[in-house]
Amino acid sequence: xxxxxxxxxxxxxxxxxxxxxxxxxxxxxxxxxxxxxxxxxxxxxxxxxxxxxxxxx
Numbered sequence: 777x778x779x780x781x782x783x784x785x786x787x788x789x790x791x792x793x794x795x796x797x798x799x800x801x802x803x804x805x806x807x808x809x810x811x812x813x814x815x816x817x818x819x820x821x822x823x824x825x826x827x828x829x830x831x832x833x
Contacts, residue, residue, distance in 0.1 A: 783809050783828040788821040792828065 780794035792798060792812075797805040801819045803812055809830070816825055 780806070781809060781830055782833050784831045785818045785821065785823050786827050786829055787823040788818065790818050790820040791831075791833070 782794070783792040784790070785792075792803075792809070794808055795806060797803045797807045798819065799805065801816075803816065809828075812825060814825055817823060818827070
């Protein structure tokens with residue numbers, strides 16, 4: 777298993793952390809970005825998954 781990664785919304789800057797997930801929006805902790813459903817959207821601005829980019833924090 778690889779180290780958890782972080783992904784940033786290019787529209788609003790919201791960060792998705794694989795280790796934390798996004799339980800309040802249906803994504804369990806330790807959910808890899810590849811396993812996040814394609815129809816999931818940014819909880820802050822509604823951007824699509826393709827509008828995120830991996831970033832190092």
